[in-house]
Amino acid sequence: MILARLILGLLTLSPMTGYDLKRHFDASIGHVWNADKAQIYRTLGQLVETGMAVVKVVPQENYPDRKEHHITEAGRGALRAWLGAEPDAEPAREPFLGRVFFAGELERDAVVQLLQERRTRIAAQLEDYREQRADLGDLEGFDRRAYLMAATLERSIGQADSELKWLRQVERNLP
Amino acid sequence: MILARLILGLLTLSPMTGYDLKRHFDASIGHVWNADKAQIYRTLGQLVETGMAVVKVVPQENYPDRKEHHITEAGRGALRAWLGAEPDAEPAREPFLGRVFFAGELERDAVVQLLQERRTRIAAQLEDYREQRADLGDLEGFDRRAYLMAATLERSIGQADSELKWLRQVERNLP
DNA sequence: CGTGCCTAGGCGACGAGACGACTAGCTGGT
DNA sequence: ACCAGCTAGTCGTCTCGTCGCCTAGGCACG
Numbered sequence: 031m032i033l034a035r036l037i038l039g040l041l042t043l044s045p046m047t048g049y050d051l052k053r054h055f056d057a058s059i060g061h062v063w064n065a066d067k068a069q070i071y072r073t074l075g076q077l078v079e080t081g082m083a084v085v086k087v088v089p090q091e092n093y094p095d096r097k098e099h100h101i102t103e104a105g106r107g108a109l110r111a112w113l114g115a116e117p118d119a120e121p122a123r124e125p126f127l128g129r130v131f132f133a134g135e136l137e138r139d140a141v142v143q144l145l146q147e148r149r150t151r152i153a154a155q156l157e158d159y160r161e162q163r164a165d166l167g168d169l170e171g172f173d174r175r176a177y178l179m180a181a182t183l184e185r186s187i188g189q190a191d192s193e194l195k196w197l198r199q200v201e202r203n204l205p
Numbered sequence: 206m207i208l209a210r211l212i213l214g215l216l217t218l219s220p221m222t223g224y225d226l227k228r229h230f231d232a233s234i235g236h237v238w239n240a241d242k243a244q245i246y247r248t249l250g251q252l253v254e255t256g257m258a259v260v261k262v263v264p265q266e267n268y269p270d271r272k273e274h275h276i277t278e279a280g281r282g283a284l285r286a287w288l289g290a291e292p293d294a295e296p297a298r299e300p301f302l303g304r305v306f307f308a309g310e311l312e313r314d315a316v317v318q319l320l321q322e323r324r325t326r327i328a329a330q331l332e333d334y335r336e337q338r339a340d341l342g343d344l345e346g347f348d349r350r351a352y353l354m355a356a357t358l359e360r361s362i363g364q365a366d367s368e369l370k371w372l373r374q375v376e377r378n379l380p
Numbered sequence: 381c382g383t384g385c386c387t388a389g390g391c392g393a394c395g396a397g398a399c400g401a402c403t404a405g406c407t408g409g410t
Numbered sequence: 411a412c413c414a415g416c417t418a419g420t421c422g423t424c425t426c427g428t429c430g431c432c433t434a435g436g437c438a439c440g
Binding site: 060121133136177186203205 | 302304307323347368
């Protein structure tokens, strides 16, 4: 369900093919959600079936035809309804914390290694986010739409940043 | 897969029934992972099939029999192997950020409301985590096992805390 | 006396997501 | 000349997780 909403959201930016969508998931909203391409195409099919989007085939030279998916008024309505609706509870799912929770089973060295590997991983991610953020420039003068999109990136940055601090602290104090 | 590991981890603390496990998921590791009870029972079945755990039926007076699941040596080995293994990439999945990302479709007031609702939600969660944390007391003198478990809770607290800060900032600066 | 909740466990169906394979023409590099 | 990679899309299978419903005895409340 959520994937359908995110796709509708992306279609408000511009009409897209499944392929275009996949690239957006890998790039612009990769820090929020990621999707399997098979899943994307299936969901696009459902959106068309339920009248949320319509397909326009655009032939190209030297490349496969583009099946452009355009959002319909019904689709826009459904998107707005979702955005304004009661958010349903998000169950916690933090695989890494799961490891840490039971890492007492390991030797101390192994725990330290676990934490350090995570640290390099998150640091790399943070670096990536910061680059994306830098590409956006100063938020002053952004309209609400652009501001909110950039804000989600800042949240991901803040998140990575606070995890790094936590990791360092745990490493320092680990008995 | 991950659920199997978490269950094995819990079984190292003490033998448990599916029912016991469900309560642990709702309480102690609720901030890390949550699981459907049907899923728990199914996974327990698999663990027994693959020799990771064995069942001991304990009759009770006035209550249904307890099917206690005890972790085996093979189970302990599998758990340690998992804890030490390469963590696989965790795709980002933040439904709320998904909303915010496209919230530009809404009126300004509706966005503010969205942010505020989230804020009360997270604040309540934070309160809950803080209570759990207070129940644990001072970390000084904890062994590694207990320290790491408490550390995951602190991570969840830090996470909620940094989200609250972000929410306030976004509300303030929202164009 | 009935209603609802607690303990304990189970079943079946469904949707979401992950993974891999396959088609097909064009482009760029060695 | 050949292999790799990009654009674009399709299919099938599998696992994971969710949801709802069911059994069944004991307990407390009103």
